[in-house]
Amino acid sequence: MSEKSPSSTLMNDIINLCKRRGFVFQSSDIYGGYNGFFDYGPLGVELKNNIKQAWWKDMVHRRDDIVGLDSTIIHHPMTWKASGHVDNFTDPLVDCKESKMRYRADQLYFAPVVVAGETIGYVSVLEDEGMQAQAEEMAHDLKRKLAKQGEMAPIVLKDYTEAKPEEYALIPSPATGKPGSLTPPRAFNMMFQTYVGALRDETAIAYLRPETAQGIFINFKNIVDTGRVKVPFGIAQVGKAFRNEINPRNFIFRSREFEQMEIEYFISPDADWQALHKGWIEYCMNWFDGIGIPKSRLSLYDHPKEKLAHYSKGTTDIMFEFPFGVQELQGVAARGDFDLTQHQTVSGKSMEYFDEAAKKKYVPHVIEPSVGVDRIFLAVLSAAYCEEEVEGEKRLVLKLHPRLAPYKAAVFPLVKNKPELVARAEALYKRLKRRWNVFYDAAGAIGRRYRRQDEIGTPYGVTIDFDTIEKDGKVTLRDRDTLQQVRLTEDELVAFLSEKIDG
Numbered sequence: 001m002s003e004k005s006p007s008s009t010l011m012n013d014i015i016n017l018c019k020r021r022g023f024v025f026q027s028s029d030i031y032g033g034y035n036g037f038f039d040y041g042p043l044g045v046e047l048k049n050n051i052k053q054a055w056w057k058d059m060v061h062r063r064d065d066i067v068g069l070d071s072t073i074i075h076h077p078m079t080w081k082a083s084g085h086v087d088n089f090t091d092p093l094v095d096c097k098e099s100k101m102r103y104r105a106d107q108l109y110f111a112p113v114v115v116a117g118e119t120i121g122y123v124s125v126l127e128d129e130g131m132q133a134q135a136e137e138m139a140h141d142l143k144r145k146l147a148k149q150g151e152m153a154p155i156v157l158k159d160y161t162e163a164k165p166e167e168y169a170l171i172p173s174p175a176t177g178k179p180g181s182l183t184p185p186r187a188f189n190m191m192f193q194t195y196v197g198a199l200r201d202e203t204a205i206a207y208l209r210p211e212t213a214q215g216i217f218i219n220f221k222n223i224v225d226t227g228r229v230k231v232p233f234g235i236a237q238v239g240k241a242f243r244n245e246i247n248p249r250n251f252i253f254r255s256r257e258f259e260q261m262e263i264e265y266f267i268s269p270d271a272d273w274q275a276l277h278k279g280w281i282e283y284c285m286n287w288f289d290g291i292g293i294p295k296s297r298l299s300l301y302d303h304p305k306e307k308l309a310h311y312s313k314g315t316t317d318i319m320f321e322f323p324f325g326v327q328e329l330q331g332v333a334a335r336g337d338f339d340l341t342q343h344q345t346v347s348g349k350s351m352e353y354f355d356e357a358a359k360k361k362y363v364p365h366v367i368e369p370s371v372g373v374d375r376i377f378l379a380v381l382s383a384a385y386c387e388e389e390v391e392g393e394k395r396l397v398l399k400l401h402p403r404l405a406p407y408k409a410a411v412f413p414l415v416k417n418k419p420e421l422v423a424r425a426e427a428l429y430k431r432l433k434r435r436w437n438v439f440y441d442a443a444g445a446i447g448r449r450y451r452r453q454d455e456i457g458t459p460y461g462v463t464i465d466f467d468t469i470e471k472d473g474k475v476t477l478r479d480r481d482t483l484q485q486v487r488l489t490e491d492e493l494v495a496f497l498s499e500k501i502d503g
């Protein structure tokens, strides 16, 4: 499955907000940007770190059967030979010889234009929500240009991987609109290459990891020998992955440098892998729901047997309703013993595990829940973005889960020219800041200060007013989503925030 281009206004609104408020910037902006690379600004890095920390806490710290790992980005190159990535990690690439544009063959669609039973030419379009209408319009233009009479057969689009060799020369390039310049599709390996050491020859080639998973497999023995782990158990890793995507698109959804959070959950070959696979899918969906990606916007896609990746016994994608269509958020694959067996064969080192309970040795099988941090980031923003009317005024609000919000609370003195009130607000700010990332804002009307925080998803506003210093010492807590206000002592406030943020 491949995604549509970002035609929706919601997507544009999210991209604009990200830039305007410092969540995400196009990388190397001052040099015109660099396609497929993104930088996370002051608010973006907070949100991203909070996603990773929530995942680590829930997957590693709060479970007894998962341990962590942080392996290198560059592994011994044989790792990628053994895993199959050197030979199989490819996408079908088409070049336009004239414009020098490059396309993914499965995202380039074409159709013959048949009028009164005669094929008068071909049209081609790039995958997009409106591609059928666009292709039909092009076909009518062609018919007019060639002054053909008669009825046109329906335009049936196919992707370029389905083109017959004799059609390659007839299909127009989307860049030039003319046939004859597109090459047949060829396998393009998506791994970024580099050289390690002083020599720049074939023997020095190394790869930036295209997934974090292999770092786990090549450390399997180290962890079994040192970690007091017993099958079934998992190893979790968070880190950068790099893929030279032919067509990076949809903002941070498909980029060339991204982060993954992967678990390899090792099980006995005799275990009921289907049940465990299903269990992990449910567990991950519940986790998404718990951090503000509602189940109602999630669905499942089972990869058909004939399209499974080379290593997989079964893969289910957890799909999310992104603004540009329903797309993969996470893959949950049953990889069998493929990876460990491959590394055992290629390295010559045993990957067998002795199961004391079953009193036998085996190479464990594995269930792999694998998700991109950047995709969760986009899903979280898509679910949280909301424009609504409050007290007759429009407001833009990011309804982020408190665990993920960049700032957990904002502290406001009601006015900035009353020293006692300001001192109290600053003291509270300092107290809260020791535990959480909180914001202090004394400038402007209180309503405007609330709106600024709503827009970046700060869940709680805390106001220090005249009653605080003159009467009860209590502060006003405003809830971003319900707009309800309650008065609390400072200790009650800390307990409340702790429950909501760390709970």
Ligand code: GAP
Pocket: 210, 211, 212, 213, 243, 245, 252, 253, 254, 255, 256, 258, 260, 262, 328, 329, 330, 331, 368, 370, 371, 372, 373, 374, 375
């Ligand atoms: N180890 C298995 C693996 O890497 P994958 O389906 O290729 O499987 C897993 O990737 C997850 O990584 C995807 O579900 C997605 O969330 C994320 N991902 C993959 N390619 C990505 C890209 N180019 N940009 C951003 N995230 C990506």
